[in-house]
Amino acid sequence: MTTKQRSTKQGAAVRDALxxxxxxxxxxxxxxxxxxxxxxxxxxxxxxxxxSLVDEGVVDVIHNADGEATYRYCGDTGDHHHHHLVCRRCxxxxxxxxxxxxxxxxxxxAQHGYAQVDHTVELFGVCPSCTRRRR
Amino acid sequence: MTTKQRSTKQGAAVRDALxxxxxxxxxxxxxxxxxxxxxxxxxxxxxxxxxSLVDEGVVDVIHNADGEATYRYCGDTGDHHHHHLVCRRCxxxxxxxxxxxxxxxxxxxAQHGYAQVDHTVELFGVCPSCTRRRR
DNA sequence: GAGCTTACCGGTAATCATTACCAACTACCA
DNA sequence: TGGTAGTTGGTAATGATTACCGGTAAGCTC
Ligand SMILES: [Zn+2]
Ligand SMILES: [Zn+2]
Ligand SMILES: [Zn+2]
Ligand SMILES: [Zn+2]
Numbered sequence: 001m002t003t004k005q006r007s008t009k010q011g012a013a014v015r016d017a018l019x020x021x022x023x024x025x026x027x028x029x030x031x032x033x034x035x036x037x038x039x040x041x042x043x044x045x046x047x048x049x050x051x052s053l054v055d056e057g058v059v060d061v062i063h064n065a066d067g068e069a070t071y072r073y074c075g076d077t078g079d080h081h082h083h084h085l086v087c088r089r090c091x092x093x094x095x096x097x098x099x100x101x102x103x104x105x106x107x108x109x110a111q112h113g114y115a116q117v118d119h120t121v122e123l124f125g126v127c128p129s130c131t132r133r134r135r
Numbered sequence: 136m137t138t139k140q141r142s143t144k145q146g147a148a149v150r151d152a153l154x155x156x157x158x159x160x161x162x163x164x165x166x167x168x169x170x171x172x173x174x175x176x177x178x179x180x181x182x183x184x185x186x187s188l189v190d191e192g193v194v195d196v197i198h199n200a201d202g203e204a205t206y207r208y209c210g211d212t213g214d215h216h217h218h219h220l221v222c223r224r225c226x227x228x229x230x231x232x233x234x235x236x237x238x239x240x241x242x243x244x245a246q247h248g249y250a251q252v253d254h255t256v257e258l259f260g261v262c263p264s265c266t267r268r269r270r
Numbered sequence: 271g272a273g274c275t276t277a278c279c280g281g282t283a284a285t286c287a288t289t290a291c292c293a294a295c296t297a298c299c300a
Numbered sequence: 301t302g303g304t305a306g307t308t309g310g311t312a313a314t315g316a317t318t319a320c321c322g323g324t325a326a327g328c329t330c
Contacts, residue, residue: 006296026287044289069287
């Protein structure tokens, strides 16, 4: 039997915090925000829910340059395969997709005889706002 | 003045271990191998040299799914921009490149007005050998 | 080769993100 | 309202990576 999921305020808080943010945030970031809002959430709980959301497929994970995991709510557009263009200053994120990359990835893998191929494709830059602000 | 680099046997050991391996290996992996060979290297030393090699540009880093850093010697072919097709079973790696992806990345970034754009593109699969071996 | 200077070594302690534990708590159903 | 089982959150444990620092040795000069 599939474990029944209970709906708790903490779960909602974590999900909303991420959704509202719009970009990629670390677990510690989310924790800090929720604490700042006066709510009392445990760090364990934050990690737990982030993981659940990832398993559900509504949240994407990317490891930043330091290897730290950052999460982003992609649920609303979440079923279709996509990638991201992330601002390395403010974390703002645009969802992107491209037939070209997908085709290329498949071809390359096939040429080398690799099976069960998956891929990681992320773009990092400085968004218009951040560019304007700090020129 | 640029700090003068001394050539030590430990440095050579780390570099050779990576080069010989051919694939992406974690610092701990390299450490284990060097220890297995009877040599006595310190873990700190391994980390230190891996970082140096990365700074020199002869070694590439990728964070695996767990966020752990893995390193690969790409020095011999190292000047030109390239990506990797990595076997998630044995770590074997093929260097790959593609005009298509580079162009696509540039276009997408431009469309969204992002500047100083960099990208991460890595393919993960199961290499021919590993596929054959384990059905 | 001997002596010097100083980068380098490596063992250990410290840092940090993430996970494991577990007793107290509460959502949900009858 | 009561009971059951999933959930919470503080704390301890884990694991990778970094900071320290006294001891070692590479490279240079004579
Ligand atoms: Zn920005
Ligand atoms: Zn894709
Ligand atoms: Zn393989
Ligand atoms: Zn590229």
